[in-house]
Amino acid sequence: MRRILLAATSALAMSAGIAQAADLGVPRQPIAAAIIAPAFNWTGFYVGANLGIGIANTNYSVLTGGLLSGSGTGLVAGLQVGYNHQINNIVLGVEGDAGYFGVTRRADLGGGNFIQWRTQWDASLRARAGVAIDRTLLYVTGGLAAADISVRGAAGLPVAFFPFSASQTRLGFTLGAGIEHAVTQNVTIRGEYLYSNYGTKILNVDNVRLETHKFRIGVNYLFSTGPSAVVARY
Template sequence: MNRTLVCLAALACSAAAAHAADLPVKATRPVVAPPLSWTGFYAGVQGGYEWGRDRTTEFNLGGPPTGFSHGFRPSGGFGGVHVGYNHQFDRLVVGIEGDVDIGRTRDDFSLGSGFAFNARKDWEASVRGRLGVTPIDRLLLYVTGGVAFTELKYHWESVVPLVTPVDANIAKTGWTVGAGGEAALTSRVTARLEYRYSDFGTTRFDWPSVLGTYEQHPRFQSVRGGVSVRF
C-alpha cells in the first residue's frame, strides 16, 4: 500500500511539472520614457562674444561729404538673460522669446592729425519669434528673428585745445536674425548654441567744433551659448 501511495504522489508531481512547463512565459516589457514636449514657458541665462563692422563717414555740417571715411571693428564679450514660450505641433515648434545682453563692445582709433575716435555699445535687447523642428526627440533646430534695441555711444576728440570734444549717445531700433540648436539635458533643463546678426541702420551726429557731421552704419554678429529651465 505504501509503495502504491508513493508511486501515485510521484506521478502527480510529474504531471504538475509538465503542465507548468507548457504555460506561456510572460515577457517583461522595458520601461520607455514618454516623448519630450517642448511646449511651455522657460527662462535662462546666456553669454558669448560679439564683433561688428562699422564705418564713420564725415560730411560738412549740413552739406556734402568731405571725403574722409574710416572703418572700425568693435568687439567684446557679453552676458544676459532670456525668457520665452514654445508650442509644439508634432515635429514643428513655434515660439516667442525676449532677451537682454550686457557687455561692452568697442573699438578705438587715432588719426595722425591729432584726432581720436571711440565707439561702443554697452547693451542690446531683442524680442523675436522662433521657428524650429525636432529631428529627434530631445533636439530642437531653429531659426529666429525680430526687433532689436540698443544705445550706441560715439566720442570724438582732438589734441587742439580750442576744439571741444563731442559725445553722442544714440538709442536705436533695428532688426536681428539668427539660427541655433537646443538640446534637452533633462526633462526641464536645456542647453543651446546660437548665432545672431543685428543691424541698426544708419546713425548721424554733428560735431559743431569742426563743422562736421559723422555717419555710421553699425552691424553686429555674435555667437552665444545658454542654459534654460522649463516650467
C-alpha cells in the first residue's frame, strides 16, 4: 500500500510540473488599446479682424469721356463674427462682417471743374460651407452685401460755379472662397477672396455701376472648438 501511495504522489507531482512548464512556454497576447488622437473641431462661435486690398469698378470712365478711370484700389479693413458647425469633416456656418473700404478716384476737368467718386465702407452677411482637413478648412461663401458710393464735383465753363454731390447705399450679392488654418486650439488665420456686385443705378444724373473685389487676410478667435474626436488604433 505504501508503495502504491508513493507512486501516485510522484505521478501527480510530475503532471503539475509539466503543465506549469507548458504554460510558461506560451507567449502572452497583447491587449488591444484605444489611442486617443486629438482631432480639431471647428464647431463654435468666433470673432476676428481682417486687412487687405480692395478694388472698386465703376463705369465713370465711360460717363466722363475716359477722363476718369473706371476702377480704383485701396485699403480694406474690418471685423467679422460668425458660427461654425462641423458634421464629420463638413463645416457649415454663417458669418457677418463690416468695415472700411477706401477707394477714391478723381478727374480734374480744368477751370476748377472736377468729378470724384468714392467708396468708404462695405458689409456682408454670408453662408459658409467647407471641408475640414483636421486644422485646415477649405471653404466657399456667399450671401448679401452692402456698400456705399458717392460722387461729387463742380461743373461750368470756363470757371466752375455749379457744385454737385450725391451718395447711395447699395445692396447686392457677394461670392468668394478661402482657406483657414488653426494655429492653436482657439486662434485661426485665413486668406480670402470676395467678389461683390451692386448693379447699376442712377447716381446724380448718371446710371452708375458698382462692383468690388477684396483680397484679405484675417485672424479669428474661436470661443469653443467642441469635443475632440476619438480614433481607436490597435
